Amino acid sequence: MTASTSMSHHEAVASIIVTARTSLPGLVERVAHRIRTEIPCYAAGDVVAPADLRASVRANVDYILDSLAGTARANLSAPDATGRTRAAQGVPLAEMLTAYRVGVAELWSALVTAARGLPGVPADDVIELAGAVFAAQNSYSDAALAAYRDEAREILRTQERERAALVEVLLSGGAAKGTLWEVANALRLPLDGAFLVIAAETQPGHDPIPRAESALAVIDVRSVWRLDAEVSLGVLSLPDRSRNGTVLTVLDKHATHRIGASPIFGELHQAGWALQLARLALGSNSGDTGVAQFRDSPIDILVAAAPHAALETARAVLGGLLELPEEELNLLLGTFEAWVRASGSANAAGAELFCHPNTIRYRMRRIEAGTGRVLANPGDVAELVTAVRAWRELPHS
Structure with a gap:
């Protein structure tokens, strides 16, 4: 490059861009090849098809060249489309931006080659052109990034709505096999x-x-x-x-x-x-x-199968106990459950609850008096177990 033949900066840039465009098909192929070779996500071609990649590279190279020529400053359709498409395809954001850096590097190399082949292009103009390329790169990156994130958020919202609907089908219990x-x-x-x-x-x-x-x-x-x-x-x-x-x-x-x-x-x-x-x-x-x-037990499951009937039955069986203050009622019901776990042993229940066996016997007599049931009768004990489970497990006023 020499300064023997004088030309304006805009003329120099225009000449470089025109020259670079003559080798555009080869440039697009080089960029696409490097992207497929160097970035794993693009390698197989099943995420981004080769034809799709070449079309995207061509559109974005055209965008940058038009930006350098001053004809695409307000048109960000190419990077916007790239960002949205790659988000929809599931290409990681970092790899999309890496692909763009590869493309800009190859484009800059092509512009330098074109400048070297033109007489009268000052070195200062090439340096200024580098600044314009970096500015276009930043503009493109911002637009592609914003479009990618916007599309990714919309995809996520859609997936969340779809997944919520699938969970609803699952929990409704009426899905066919x-x-x-x-x-x-x-x-x-x-x-x-x-x-x-x-x-x-x-x-x-x-x-x-x-x-x-x-x-x-x-x-x-x-x-x-x-x-x-x-x-x-x-x-x-x-x-x-x-x-x-x-x-x-x-x-x-x-x-x-x-x-x-x-x-x-x-x-x-x-x-x-x-x-x-x-x-x-x-x-x-x-x-x-x-x-x-x-609790995972047959009694609890049966109680849950008909909760309203179970609560009414519990009220009938527990009778006068339900008139006691809540703290006192819970004490008696807890003692009864401990007595059942201890297979009817006041000594074992007392050890679990840290109280004297006679205290356990006294509380059990109060349960008999309040319910009219006899704990020596297995049938009465079964009714009490079911009633206590229903009262303890089911919400009630």
């Missing part, structure tokens, strides 16, 4: 295994278990969620039943409100039934936060 398979496949859940349904109390617009999905993933538990105005519902897939305690501990750690959990169940089509139990556990959770799990 084929539909259930499709839903499970879309949510990446097995049809058989070890499952939990979670119902968490919430406030409008606030997730009651922040970071639950990622925290559960750490312990190899897959979860899908649906957030409503009053409750957040989740279906959890555990590696095995032994993880139940660990899952409840994780949920309790991250909970900001009360949580109800179903018992472990083995078939995904039971999710609708498990949701009822999780809601019942939530209703019986008397704390401000923490997890209450519905």
